[in-house]
Amino acid sequence: MTNNMSDPLVIAGRSFQSRLFLGTAGYPNQKVMLDALKASGSEMATMSIRRMDLSGTEEGLLDVIRGKVHLLPNTAGCHTAHDARLTADLAREALETNWIKLELIGDRELLYPDIVELVRTTEELVNDGFVVLPYCNDDPIACRRLADVGAAAVMPLGSLIGSGQGIANPRMIELICERSPVPVVLDAGIGTASDAAQAMELGCSAVLLNTAVSKALDPVRMASAMRLGVEAGRGARLAGRMPKRDFAEPSSPQLGLIGG
Amino acid sequence: MTNNMSDPLVIAGRSFQSRLFLGTAGYPNQKVMLDALKASGSEMATMSIRRMDLSGTEEGLLDVIRGKVHLLPNTAGCHTAHDARLTADLAREALETNWIKLELIGDRELLYPDIVELVRTTEELVNDGFVVLPYCNDDPIACRRLADVGAAAVMPLGSLIGSGQGIANPRMIELICERSPVPVVLDAGIGTASDAAQAMELGCSAVLLNTAVSKALDPVRMASAMRLGVEAGRGARLAGRMPKRDFAEPSSPQLGLIGG
Amino acid sequence: MTNNMSDPLVIAGRSFQSRLFLGTAGYPNQKVMLDALKASGSEMATMSIRRMDLSGTEEGLLDVIRGKVHLLPNTAGCHTAHDARLTADLAREALETNWIKLELIGDRELLYPDIVELVRTTEELVNDGFVVLPYCNDDPIACRRLADVGAAAVMPLGSLIGSGQGIANPRMIELICERSPVPVVLDAGIGTASDAAQAMELGCSAVLLNTAVSKALDPVRMASAMRLGVEAGRGARLAGRMPKRDFAEPSSPQLGLIGG
Amino acid sequence: MTNNMSDPLVIAGRSFQSRLFLGTAGYPNQKVMLDALKASGSEMATMSIRRMDLSGTEEGLLDVIRGKVHLLPNTAGCHTAHDARLTADLAREALETNWIKLELIGDRELLYPDIVELVRTTEELVNDGFVVLPYCNDDPIACRRLADVGAAAVMPLGSLIGSGQGIANPRMIELICERSPVPVVLDAGIGTASDAAQAMELGCSAVLLNTAVSKALDPVRMASAMRLGVEAGRGARLAGRMPKRDFAEPSSPQLGLIGG
Incomplete structure (x- = not known):
């Protein structure tokens, strides 16, 4: 689309025509995943790094995706800075990318990020040469701190991972977008297309789901x-939406109406 | 798009590839209106019928739209059944269409429909040979009554006309769509693209804005x-969205994780 | 409470200190119902009128409530004007009250009011000497029409009967309250105490649940x-709430702060 | 009230009959503030500590409140751990209380807490003998960390300070309450009485406004x-609310209805 060509997203110097990043887990089968990836138009796919994927003993996800889209390995399931760093190192070596989506989970049930550890680990990974995209919460100060220590983008949640509840606190996402010096990628909670559109309308640079x-x-x-x-959503954002009003306002002129 | 070709909307025997109907009032100028109409992909445009438009003394909206899209004249600004019927008659004669978007407003400030008059007038216009699309409220019984007396579609409001507040009561729109024997076209209240997507996800057949x-x-x-x-929104509706959950659920498998 | 004494609700000339009306159905047993009625402070209780209740063959609800509070018989379960009128007549004769909560249901599953029939039947019952409190939807024009034909109060729903979803469209309830010439009693949908408080804050005169x-x-x-x-909620309404703001505003003065 | 007597709130060994804490800033005048404090039934009042208040050169807030309610000095306006600690020390000395509401603001415009600094400073103040009630965000992991380092209660925001927007993310407040080992006091964002009731219904132990x-x-x-x-709200919480339903459910039995 012409719009996309003239409105690229740039993260850490890499340019994207598509503002949708797609995860690769949990599909009925690999063919559906690949077809979905193609249909999404996404240019970057996330995948969780597990030991078995990297062992080479089975044909894995990597072989079928590599070359089609950028890979964004993630540290899903990591609950400590140590595990996250180790996972990031393995991913960099095996996948030949220094990009990492940093998940540092503070609670196994909520899969909610641990901000204190996340800021610290982001800084360490940045210093170690990674391009870090941290999964965080809708906390504008946490987002700014992450940017301050070198995060290439911030990825606040819309709602809990896998909940499909959409954007629980739209005003806060909007405030984060207004203030962030780095791209804001909404991550987690998207359940349907209107949620993704809303994220973009609030000012997000991209959506990961x-x-x-x-x-x-x-x-x-x-x-x-x-x-x-x-x-x-991106188009609506750029178009500049009408203001909300508390009362009705006729769209049609009232002059000359029959009975008017 | 192939999707649209295989998923047409049919109202009163007329088939539409586009599920977006666009109003023609209040644009900065006529060129912008025409460009917007084209960009929208809409195949049907609404216009309010006023005496002056039909008098022929000036080049009007009609001349520039006619032939490009279907015309859907509306009775915007009518507060009585008498005025609405008179306006519908004028529109039919001048525009050579028996389609009419019936607005029967019960309050000048809220521009809210008067259901009692609306049902009665819909029936009269149907009996008089019109294809009637009544603008109504998000009342499932009113919608069914309108269908019962012959409305070709029902057009419940999302929120007040011109308010841009989106869909105030999504659950009720969903219930109306589940029950309606005729197409449901969400009309009024849409403020931005995600609102339009949401309307379609709730089950609406089309959106008018x-x-x-x-x-x-x-x-x-x-x-x-x-x-x-x-x-x-239409695509998401047909795709069948994931269920909402109260808790988080990991998208990635947890087996084999480092530290897992 | 002193507040209540100086802020009575008046409906059809009858004065109430309590702005809560309570239904009497579905309690674990009659003792719990009576205790709840007492704890609620309510001065008017609704009860559905069924043939068996009025037959006298069993000690019924009537005997235990009569004399304690005003009775507001309702026509719950009536789907036609004929049944509603018949039920109202029976109630008036048996209960010696001309007050009636008029329910005229248009859909067995949604228990949603049928506005067209409701307006007509309200008028008939008013002409027949009843004090009519119609259960309606959150439609400001319907509410005005009901008042115009003589309803003593209007009773718009917050959400579907028995759903406990609270007030689905608060803005519309607020608009109804601003315009209604008769008291507005929120009826249906209340699930918890904050819902009841919200109804009062929006301008309702009372709550029925x-x-x-x-x-x-x-x-x-x-x-x-x-x-x-x-x-x-009533107190907060009368106190005049602070305006909502899009941004933060310190409650404390900033002058003289350490580090300020 | 008997209810309150048998349902006390205990924070750091201090028992409260009232679950409402009130701030003392921004009233029209001191008399109104004192009357409001009395009307609120609150047993603890917050006040910001500024140099001038403690200087003794003018009759201050302290003199009129002291003895009536517990004082909860706060560090409103502090943007660094250093300032917050200094303010806490001054408060302890001047007010003879080791209780402190710790505000550590990360952004002058949003007045949003800085979680990284807040956790660290809470720990330091706890180690220094303070009873610390930190003002935090609606982050369940941050809340747990604060409890882990010794916070006597956690005080998540409902929405931005002074915005009156109510509880932006009720589900998250509910999840925090379910998990917190210390009392949860909703702080910031309350605009009206139903907001306060809702906070209690979600499981909060108290509300500060x-x-x-x-x-x-x-x-x-x-x-x-x-x-x-x-x-x-507290009563409704303890009473155990009805479940929410997606459909209507009659409150009255349907058997024996006329026309039923």
């Missing part, structure tokens, strides 16, 4: 809908 | 965003 | 909480 | 409403 596509009844169709949703 | 495009800073860009929003 | 108390784990305690909720 | 009372048109009446709102 997984379950909303992989667990839709028709993942490929939903991937396509998400692509459109992100483009719709 | 005006101010959200005409009063955007860049109406043409917003028209394009609305087009994408409607397509995104 | 049943399931939120009868189906609470501890109905008597919930009845007491509802009483406080209604008083809290 | 200031602007909602001091900037109401009638602060004393609003203080009374807040008292009732907190009691209503």
Whole structure:
């Protein structure tokens, strides 16, 4: 699309035409995942790094994705800075990318980020040469701190991972976007296309999602809908929406009406 | 788009590829209106019928739209059944269409429909040979009554006309869509692209809007965003969204994680 | 409470100190119902009129309530004007009250009012000497029409009967209250005490509820909480709340702070 | 009230009958503040510590409050750990209390807490013998960390300080309450009585507010409403609310209805 060509997203010097990043987990099978990835138009796919994926004993996700899109390994499931750093190191070596989506989870049930550890570990990984995209909460000060220590983007949650509840606190996401010196990528909570559109309208630079596509009844169709949703929201943002009003206002002129 | 070709909307026997209907009032100028209409992909445009438009003394909206899209004259500004019927008659004669968007307003400030008069007048106009699309409220019984007396579609409001507040009561719109024997077209209240997407996700067959495009800073860009929003929402609806959950759920498998 | 004494609610010339009306159905047993009624402080209780209740063959609800509070018989379960009128007549004869809560349901599953029939039947019952309190939807024009034909109060729903979803469209309730020439009693949808408080803050004159108390784990305690909720909301309404702001504003003066 | 007597709140060994804490800033005058404090039933009042208040050159807030309620000095306006600690020390010396509401603000415009500094400073003050109640965000991991380092209670925000927007993310407050080993006091964002009731219903142990009372048109009446709102919400919480349902459910039995 012409719009996209003239409105690229740039993170850490890498340019993207698509503002949708897609996760690769939980699809019915690998073919559906690949078709969904294609339908989404995404140029970057996240994948969790586990020992088995990197062992080479089975044909894995890596082989089928590599070369098609950028890989964004993530540290999903890591609860300590130590595990996250180790996972990041393994990912860099095996995948030949220094990009890492940093997840540092503070609670196994909520999968909510641990901000104190996250800021510290982001700084360490940045100093170690990584391009770090930390998964964080909708805390504008945490987002600024992450940017201050070198995060290439910040990735606040809309709502709990995998909940599909959408954006619980839209005003806070909007405030984060207004203040962030680095791109804001909404991550977690997206359940349907209007959620993705809303994220972009609030000022996010991109959206990352997984379950909303992989667990839709028709993942490929939903991937396509998400692509459109992100483009719709970005377009609406750039178009400058009408103000909200507390009262009605006629769209049609009232002069000359019959009975008017 | 292939999706649209295989998923047409049919109202009163007329088939539409686009599920977005656009109003023609309140644009900065006629060129912007025409460009927005084109960008929206809409195949049907609403216009209010006023005496002056039909008098022929000036080149009007009609001349520039006629032939490009279907015309859907509306009775905006009518507060009595008498005025609405008279306006419908004038529109039919002048525009050579028996389609009418019936607005019967019960309050000048809220521009809220008067359901009692609306049901009665819909029936009369249907009996008089009109294809009637009544603008109504988010009342499932009113919607069913309107369908019972022959409305070709029902057009419940999302929120007050021109307010841009979006869909105030999404659950009720969803219940109306589940029950309606005729297409449901969300009309009024849409402020931005995610609102349009949400309407489609709730089960609406189409969206009608005006101010959200005409009063955007860049109406043409917003028209394009609305087009994408409607397509995104329709796609997400057909794809079957994931269920909402009260708790987090990991998208990535937890087996084999470092430290897991 | 002194506040209540100086701020009575008047409906059709009858004065109430309590702004909470309570339904009498669905309690674990009659003792709990009576205790809840007492704890609620309510001065008017609704009850559905069924043939069996009025037959005299069993000691019924009537005997235990009569004399304690005003009775507001309702036409719950009536789907036609004929049944509603017949039920009202029976209630008037048996209960010796001309007050009636008019329910005219248009859909067995949604228990949503049928506005067209409701307006007509309200007028008929008013002409027949009843004090009519119609259960309606959150439609400001319907509410005005009901008042115009003589309703003593209007009773818009917050959300579906028995759903406990609270007030789905608060802005519309607020607009109804601003415009209504008769008292507005929020009826249906209240799930908890904050819902009741919110109804009063939006400008309602009173709240009617049943399931939120009868189906609470501890109905008597919930009845007491509802009483406080209604008083809290009424007090907040009369106190004049602070305006909402889009940004933070310090409550404390900033002058003289350490480090300030 | 008997309810309160048998349901005391205990923080750091101090027992409260009232679950409402009130701020003392921004009232029209000192008399209104004192009357509001009395009407609120609060047993603990917060006040910001500034150099001038403690200098003794003018009759201050302290003199009129001391002895009536517990004092909870706060570090409002502090943007660094150093300033906060210094302010806490001054407060302890001048007010003869080791209780401190710790505010450590990360942004002058949003007045949003800086979680990284807050956790560290809470720990330091606890080690220095303070009873620390930190003002934090609605982050369940931050809340747990604060409790882990010895916070006597955690005080998550409902929405931005002084915004009156209510509870932006109720689900997250509920999750925090379910998990917190120390009392949760909702602090910031309350605008009206139903907000206070909702906080209690979500499981909060108490509510702290200031602007909602001091900037109401009638602060004393609003203080009374807040008292009732907190009691209503606490009562509803203990009563165990009905479940929410997606559909309607009749409160009245359907058997024996006329026309049924």
